[in-house]
Amino acid sequence: MQFFKIVTFLLPAISLSSAQAGPVPAAQNGAAIIINECNFPVYYKSVASYSVLPNTIPAKGSYKEIYRLRIVNGTLNDNGTVNGYLGGISIKISPNQNIANSVNESDAFDASTITQFEYTYNPNAAPGLWYDISNVNGYLDKSYTGWPFEEFGGLVLKGTSSDCASVTCPPNNATCSAAYTLWDDNRTLSCRNNNSIILTLCSIVSDPRGLETGLLAGNSGVVANNVLPPKATSCLVR
Numbered sequence: 001m002q003f004f005k006i007v008t009f010l011l012p013a014i015s016l017s018s019a020q021a022g023p024v025p026a027a028q029n030g031a032a033i034i035i036n037e038c039n040f041p042v043y044y045k046s047v048a049s050y051s052v053l054p055n056t057i058p059a060k061g062s063y064k065e066i067y068r069l070r071i072v073n074g075t076l077n078d079n080g081t082v083n084g085y086l087g088g089i090s091i092k093i094s095p096n097q098n099i100a101n102s103v104n105e106s107d108a109f110d111a112s113t114i115t116q117f118e119y120t121y122n123p124n125a126a127p128g129l130w131y132d133i134s135n136v137n138g139y140l141d142k143s144y145t146g147w148p149f150e151e152f153g154g155l156v157l158k159g160t161s162s163d164c165a166s167v168t169c170p171p172n173n174a175t176c177s178a179a180y181t182l183w184d185d186n187r188t189l190s191c192r193n194n195n196s197i198i199l200t201l202c203s204i205v206s207d208p209r210g211l212e213t214g215l216l217a218g219n220s221g222v223v224a225n226n227v228l229p230p231k232a233t234s235c236l237v238r
């Protein structure tokens with residue numbers, strides 16, 4: 001079995017000063033959105049502190065989850081801050097079409113190369129949201145001859161405001177320099193937690209705000225809204 005490491009998050013120890021724009025309240029949290037522009041389904045697991053079963057985003061479909069707070073060990077204060085340790089969320093994504101035909105889809109997913117859309121919502125520190133794209137588990141044999149969506153049109157990650165720097169992984173580039181390739185790269189970005197960040201697979205798009213408006217209007221193929229796979233079980237991070 002392949003165990004994935006969520007190692008790419010370096011939570012900066014930033015203390016709030018009056019000069020910095022603090023995080024906005026959790027009620028205003030944006031969302032992590034994936035738009036599947038591929039002409040095939042992709043498989044994903046949205047992983048916090050327990051293992052989950054894989055789900056599918058159909059061709060031209062999408063997935064959305066409002067930023068989740070992950071308290072690894074600690075307590076939530078009345079004012080929305082946390083005493084203790086925070087962790088990140090990793091939405092693991094694979095284009096491996098053999099997953100659907102496997103006897104054990106979860107095991108087949110875990111054995112596949114993945115691209116990870118990672119974020120941490122941190123109510124303690126400005127600007128409140130950290131995010132990245134990681135291909136660290138995109139080259140299981142360490143060959144670095146192509147990350148999972150490299151041959152299918154690449155990907156782009158954009159925020160709903162220009163405060164959120166974007167990540168572009170162009171197609172037909174064996175490694176994506178804007179994403180984590182090695183665990184000790186430094187590719188984590190941040191912006192305020194009331195922005196949404198939108199990952200488009202297999203296409204480079206220019207209008208993330210329009211895409212989100214379309215999603216919120218309900219005329220899209222949103223397959224999940226902040227809903228974890230129903231058979232989530234309690235387990236260690238993988």
Ligand SMILES: *[C@@H]1O[C@H](CO)[C@@H](O)[C@H](O)[C@H]1NC(C)=O
Nearest residue numbers: 071072073074075083084085
């Ligand atoms: C959680 O934090 C408390 C206080 O620091 C510590 O005593 C406890 O061992 C921690 N638990 C785990 C599971 O790490």
Ligand SMILES: *[C@@H]1O[C@H](CO)[C@@H](O)[C@H](O)[C@H]1NC(C)=O
Nearest residue numbers: 016077078079080081082083
């Ligand atoms: C939030 O509450 C905690 C615990 O009461 C306190 O230590 C912290 O200073 C408060 N933070 C803010 C920004 O009000």
Ligand SMILES: *[C@@H]1O[C@H](CO)[C@@H](O)[C@H](O)[C@H]1NC(C)=O
Nearest residue numbers: 001103104105106107108110
């Ligand atoms: C798939 O295998 C895992 C162990 O790797 C097991 O926990 C799970 O129950 C299996 N799922 C099915 C549907 O057999």
Ligand SMILES: *[C@@H]1O[C@H](CO)[C@@H](O)[C@H](O)[C@H]1NC(C)=O
Nearest residue numbers: 170172173174175176177178
């Ligand atoms: C594409 O890959 C080459 C090396 O393989 C690299 O020099 C170049 O910067 C990459 N282009 C982009 C846009 O990342």
Ligand SMILES: *[C@@H]1O[C@H](CO)[C@@H](O)[C@H](O)[C@H]1NC(C)=O
Nearest residue numbers: 010012184185186187188189
């Ligand atoms: C990562 O890069 C940012 C600027 O892009 C820099 O401020 C930060 O110190 C770097 N972190 C490490 C661990 O190198």
Ligand SMILES: *[C@@H]1O[C@H](CO)[C@@H](O)[C@H](O)[C@H]1NC(C)=O
Nearest residue numbers: 024028160161192194195196
């Ligand atoms: C986020 O909140 C700040 C402070 O209230 C506000 O200025 C900004 O317009 C908000 N951004 C979004 C995308 O709603």
